[in-house]
Amino acid sequence: MLADQRILVIGGSSGMGLAIARAAVAAGARVMIAARDEARLARAAAQAGGATTPHRLDITDERAVAAFFDSMDHPIDHLVVTAHASSVVTGAIDTLAGMSIAAARAFMETKFWGPFVVAKHGQRKLAPRGSIVLFSGAAGTRKLLPHHTAIGATNGAVEAFARQLAREIAPRRVNVIAAGLVRTPAYDGLSEAARERMYADYATTSLVGRVGRPEDIAEAAVYLMSNTYVTGQVHEIDGGRP
Numbered sequence: 001m002l003a004d005q006r007i008l009v010i011g012g013s014s015g016m017g018l019a020i021a022r023a024a025v026a027a028g029a030r031v032m033i034a035a036r037d038e039a040r041l042a043r044a045a046a047q048a049g050g051a052t053t054p055h056r057l058d059i060t061d062e063r064a065v066a067a068f069f070d071s072m073d074h075p076i077d078h079l080v081v082t083a084h085a086s087s088v089v090t091g092a093i094d095t096l097a098g099m100s101i102a103a104a105r106a107f108m109e110t111k112f113w114g115p116f117v118v119a120k121h122g123q124r125k126l127a128p129r130g131s132i133v134l135f136s137g138a139a140g141t142r143k144l145l146p147h148h149t150a151i152g153a154t155n156g157a158v159e160a161f162a163r164q165l166a167r168e169i170a171p172r173r174v175n176v177i178a179a180g181l182v183r184t185p186a187y188d189g190l191s192e193a194a195r196e197r198m199y200a201d202y203a204t205t206s207l208v209g210r211v212g213r214p215e216d217i218a219e220a221a222v223y224l225m226s227n228t229y230v231t232g233q234v235h236e237i238d239g240g241r242p
């Protein structure tokens with residue numbers, strides 16, 4: 001279904017975005033990846049294979065995003081945004097009392113306002129039967145995660161935005177993936193011991209007994225891009241976490 005389709009993955013230099021780029025290349029798509037760090041982008045483009053092209057882009061810079069899409073001389077079939085500012089880096093996982101508002105804003109700036117701006121300017125290049133896939137996370141709906149007020153609110157905002165956007169730009173489709181814990185470089189800022197403890201705790205409480213792999217999420221992204229009868233949906237892929 002994705003053969004010869006053009007797919008842009010913003011956040012494609014790492015984690016789930018890179019896995020999606022790889023899966024899309026394997027499905028025969030023509031893939032572009034975008035993020036800020038050029039060296040990491042170049043490495044990721046080589047790993048994704050095919051004729052994957054790297055593009056430097058900061059989605060918190062609206063003028064850069066508008067210029068990026070203006071300079072694109074072809075339509076795109078699917079637009080995937082996995083970019084986020086890691087909660088470990090921003091400090092957005094904390095009690096509300098202890099959290100700096102700047103940290104919460106920094107998280108939301110990339111993870112919510114980033115896709116908002118990308119969708120605003122990217123829709124003019126989106127093919128008439130194209131789709132957008134955005135990313136929220138389990139904390140948008142689950143009450144059991146501690147210290148997730150900022151992250152939960154941001155994820156909820158992404159999901160609400162996507163449902164409204166699906167109406168607004170139909171028949172082009174918009175869907176969201178709400179992932180559970182997935183082993184990606186997002187947690188490189190933690191000590192190895194803390195990271196492995198977090199993964200082990202998650203595996204214990206998830207129904208499938210393991211933490212997620214980027215490839216689990218890439219499979220779902222390929223499905224959402226391919227199935228032309230799915231829109232306005234939030235797809236939870238979390239190993240069955242209660």
Ligand SMILES: NC(=O)c1ccc[n+]([C@@H]2O[C@H](COP(=O)([O-])OP(=O)(O)OC[C@H]3O[C@@H](n4cnc5c(N)ncnc54)[C@H](OP(=O)(O)O)[C@@H]3O)[C@@H](O)[C@H]2O)c1
Pocket residue numbers: 010011012013014015016017034035036037038040057058059060081082083084085086110111114135136137138178179180181182183184185186187
């Ligand atoms: N990993 C998890 O356990 C988990 C759980 C639930 C939800 N999620 C969500 O799933 C999505 C993917 O997460 P991940 O763990 O795969 O991420 P990741 O490995 O940390 O990769 C993040 C990507 O976003 C890019 N990026 C960051 N800021 C950017 C900006 N301003 N403009 C453009 N690109 C930017 C990064 O590259 P540069 O830094 O070079 O720009 C990188 O390519 C995110 O929305 C995340 O919140 C993750």
